[in-house]
Amino acid sequence: MPIDTDAPRIVRWTSRALPKSPDVARAIDAPLGVVVRPLLGTEDADADANADADEGFVRVKSAEHIARCHACFGYISSACVIDARGFVCATCEARTSWDACATRGGRYRDVPFAELQRLPEVRSATYSFDIAREVISTPVPAPGAHEAGIDDVAPDDWRRRADAERRRRSSPRRSDGRAVVIIVDLNDASEEYCELMRTMIMGCVEALAGEDVRFGVFAFRGDALEVLHVDADARGGGDADANNSVIRLRYFDTHANAKKHGFIRRVRDAVPRSLEDVLPSALTGRAAIEDAVENGLRSGSSGGGTSSGGTHGSSSGFSSGDTKRIFGPVLDEALGVIEDAFDEGLMSSARVLTFLRGAPNAGVGACDIASRGSSGGSGVQRVQNLDVAPPTALDFELASSEAEALMIPAHDYYELVGERCALSGVEVDVVVISDTFCDVSTLAPLAERSGGRVMMYEDRADVPVVGDVFRLLTRSRGVNCTLRVRCSPGLDISRAYGALVADTAYPGLYHIASCTPDDAFAFDCGFDAAQAANANGDFRSASSSNTSPPTIQVAFEYTTTTRSADGIVTRRRCRRVHTSRAAVAKSAREAYKTLDVNVVAALIAHHALANADEFGLVESRARALDWLVAFVSKAHVFARGVDRGDDVDVDFSLLPHLAPTTRLVYGLLRSKMLFPFAIPDARCVARSRALRCSADDVADYAYPTLTEFAFAGATQTTPIRLRRDALRDDCAYVLDAPQDIIVYYGSSAARDGDDDVFDGIIEDAVRRARMRRTFQPRVWRIRGGGVDDPTPLERYLVEDLDVEYSGRGRGFDGFVKDYLKARCREEIRMRVLGGGGVSAAS
Ligand SMILES: [Zn+2]
Incomplete structure (x- = not known):
């Protein structure tokens, strides 16, 4: 069974190999969970039924023919073990015989085994099927074309009668x-x-x-x-x-x-x-x-x-x-x-x-509006005014309480x-x-x-x-959606995030008003202690199948409206089933190595948004930082040992794929969603969008990509840090943020046709960045050296901007030096004195 490591990834785990036990999970202190994009890859597939076969998504005939587990009602998938008599469920490990399946007409029974293995739902990790469909609009008939009704046809002309009858049935009802x-x-x-x-x-x-x-x-x-x-x-x-x-x-x-x-x-x-x-x-x-x-x-x-x-x-x-x-x-x-x-x-x-x-x-x-804000009257105004002057600690406190009041409808x-x-x-x-x-x-x-x-x-x-x-x-989308999540023993969905509502009767069932291929939902996973106990505290289960890696199956049902090439508009009720498996990390080293930093950041962002609703902005920001301190400290101790705690490695130099973590969290604290001085309406819109974001988009919100283009036709481009002193005069830059694309030319960089190749590469980058987004970002072109107002770009230079932990006017550097490292040293000292946890990392 291949473990899905690359695109398209409908289910993306915080780590490709999950820690083998709760102890290892605690030792690295990364959140454990998944980001699910239920409709990923359906953009073109819906319009053309052949396209989805190429994408690796298979369409099968109808719901009642698909085998389901008799114990958990999970769907058969490529992760199941099958034989001639039945299959072992990939999520609950129960065995279901083909006879017991609710399948009519023996799609699985009395079928040669080789043929069984070729069935789409047995072969592929993702498949979908229509539950119902109706035509809601057909193209206008050409003017003058005579539509023959049944009455016009001679009674014995059965062929034309049948044609007319078929047309009548497939024509939409108003x-x-x-x-x-x-x-x-x-x-x-x-x-x-x-x-x-x-x-x-x-x-x-x-x-x-x-x-x-x-x-x-x-x-x-x-x-x-x-x-x-x-x-x-x-x-x-x-x-x-x-x-x-x-x-x-x-x-x-x-x-x-x-x-x-x-x-x-x-x-x-x-x-x-x-x-x-x-x-x-x-x-x-x-x-x-x-x-x-x-x-x-x-x-x-x-x-x-x-x-x-x-x-x-x-x-x-x-x-x-x-x-x-x-x-x-x-x-x-x-x-x-x-x-x-x-x-x-x-x-x-x-x-x-x-x-x-x-x-x-x-x-x-x-x-x-006049009474919005706790101070009654000028609340909104105050929040906006404070954005101009450098804030004090008291300002932060006041702004947070104003912002919290305005977040409540x-x-x-x-x-x-x-x-x-x-x-x-x-x-x-x-x-x-x-x-x-x-x-x-x-x-x-x-x-x-x-x-x-x-x-x-x-x-x-x-x-x-x-x-x-x-x-x-x-754009293609599903409405009236339901999402059902099933996981294998030992794994447990503990909390869901995003624009969904949990069903009150069925655990693991969620209702989603609408969903596009871009939309994502996040879930915290926990170790289910009761299930894990009979498996010696790790994922390897003692039950029927020999080894069962962590598995999640999502079944997504939705209604979508599609238009075919010949103009017939159809409304369909579809179900899409996807099964995803992670590997098991036997050691902390393996668990660290397989962490997906953007998914980790997405879960931290979801936690922060949920905490802001529940406990307020101040508490939410503090908790995000607490997590960062614990994560950095543990990674430092893991990579370098406790005695080198003097200069804490906040850049994860020995675990380079985790390097963005600190900046992502800092960017999150400075983002419209969590920064108390953001304009209230902008925060609300940013929050509403972030709740639907994929993991990569959350990372872009927190810390957008700034790419450097060296002058003179060089095709080499490098992503650089978001700070003014990283910008060179002889280079051009493209900042790719969800709401803005900013092209910035250093004071001595060429522009406007001085060098076609150079401009061509930049325009290419802008085009690609625009294509990625559903909502078109605004494109700015700014020339450096005092020619244009650099404010739009400076708003994004996160590392130059302050949070309340920065020390006055010190930005990201001040935050790392004066705050983060000191707190991590303290954390490491406490843990060494306490003696716990560190040993589990080895
Ligand atoms: Zn099952």
């Missing part, structure tokens, strides 16, 4: 379709912003081109809700004036009880015929949608039906504090329309994209709406385009609960929101 609904905040909207929104909406139509999607646009401004209204008859008559394309409703809030606020009329009452008028088909009504969007999304005066009440006539002259933002009521109205459309059989699922320019402040779901309205959406098959994405505080931590649960994304952009015309939304809609 009620299976889906809808995209866009909610746009037009308060204080400039003409550029409206243009951006129009481009974005038409981009969405484009993204789903050829699919029979229903399309709705809701906009709000002041006390008015505007719903794009496509009236096919009126358009035909040629009187498509601006008012005809918008239904305008007024919001009133004269009542003292916030729950009683609302719209004077409902959208349903304003729709003359059916909800199809506000949810037109993007396939047949495309031109009408385009017209309506063009006429409807205008900045400034909104014309006709609105009163002067809360509607601002112009985009300028109002700070967001004056603006009435009725997001909650508008969302409620939009969801009402969607649910009615479900009832009417117009469609069965929907995706709602919400665009906000500030925190909601009127009606249900309003956020009282102001109320749970959006969480409840998000849950309602998840139940009814509606995903909501929250996109904030603003430079002011929007209370994202209160809004984020709406997206997180329903399976959508939280995104944030500066309020500028050139933000990449159009491209990001396009990718959001086109």
Whole structure:
């Protein structure tokens, strides 16, 4: 059985060889766990069924034919031992006979053994199968093509009858379709912003081109809700004036009880015929949608039906504090329309994209920004101001308590709406385009609960929101997912991290609202003491099979929508099974050697985020450091012995693959997620993304890669440390961070065609970095030597930046010299005096 050491790795272990016993695990003190990317490798496989065979992923026929263990219900896999009569389960080691399998028709019984071994589920570590599938959209028939119905066919023409019958069955039912609904905040909207929104909406139509999607646009401004209204008859008559394309409703809030606020009329009452008028088909009504969007999304005066009440006539002259933002009521109205459309059989699922320019402040779901933060009033402002001046220890303490207060949602309205959406098959994405505080931590649960994304952009015309939304809609993904994790005896999943919810009834079962091939989930593994006891405290079990290495099997079920090359859109319910084995490290040396530093960092990051929620930022940061101290100390003692404790080896010079550890933890402490001075909304978005990150992406968040390009056509590139004095004047650099790509030219490095080869290599690096990311990073080009403002790059030079442990103004060096080494020396001294633990390392 090959141990999966290289890509594609759906399950990535903290170490390729797990410590053989809890003692060895304690001796090295690395976290033990896995990062799972359940849909890794399905990007192209879904579109083309042949592609996944090449990737090593096999598709098998149907669920009921796959053998499952009678004891743990695990799936058969290449890790199982099989013979002519049955198989031994790779996870629980129970034996199941083919007769006992719930397989009909003997897929395994009475089959020659050689043939048995060739079955995909027996041969491959990963396989998937469809549980159900339905066609939800077919391409438009060519104009003029006559679709023969059954009635047109002569009764004796059985061949044509059968054709027509097949066509009827495979044609989509209208009620299976889906809808995209866009909610746009037009308060204080400039003409550029409206243009951006129009481009974005038409981009969405484009993204789903050829699919029979229903399309709705809701906009709000002041006390008015505007719903794009496509009236096919009126358009035909040629009187498509601006008012005809918008239904305008007024919001009133004269009542003292916030729950009683609302719209004077409902959208349903304003729709003359059916909800199809506000949810037109993007396939047949495309031109009408385009017209309506063009006429409807205008900045400034909104014309006709609105009163002067809360509607601002112009985009300028109002700070967001004056603006009435009725997001909650508008969302409620939009969801009402969607649910009615479900009832009417117009469609069965929907995706709602919400665009906000500030925190909601009127009606249900309003956020009282002024009272956010513990000091009441200026909390947000203080956090942001402190980012400018070098902070003192007291500042750190104050900032942490401000940040902690802002991490807690102001109320749970959006969480409840998000849950309602998840139940009814509606995903909501929250996109904030603003430079002011929007209370994202209160809004984020709406997206997180329903399976959508939280995104944030500066309020500028050139933000990449159009491209990001396009990718959001086109990228392959699964919704309504369940993840089942099974492990072999001695191993135990103790805690799960990421955008998942543990099932309350079944241990090892998790619910995930949505998942893309990029998304990852992390699990802590523990040694199950009861199981390990009968195996002498290590993984080698005394049961039936001779040796059983640590094994994890993930079974992932999800619903996905795919479009084939000929334009047929299919919704499928799939299950994907992956089995992964690690080796067993007999000694601490082997355990150290096989550690995967990025997976270790990812688990430490997940622990830190969970601790921040549970115990606050100060405690979370302290615990991350405690771990680093213990890890560095133990590795030092292991590699160099106790007597050389004077100069602690924080760079792991004898275990070079662990060298990034210290910097990764430092970067994590300085990252938006954990640094108390980060802008609160940015922290919330970073946190929401980090929870879904793969191990490598977590490492990029903490300590992005900075690559040096030496001048004069040299193809040699080197990754270097993130500090100013590492940058040379005659070189160029590319920094590859999740949200920014920065090209930096040293003052004497060539630029702009001085040397084509040189620029070509750099552009190549930028292109590759962009390709890796789902959300497009912003690309900066900065010339050194005082020509351009270096601030964007300096924000990433982590080693020049301080944490509270740095000593004043000393950055990473100060942290290592004054803090980390001293604490490690202390730790080593204590352990030597205590006498425990060290011996186990040998
Ligand atoms: Zn089993």
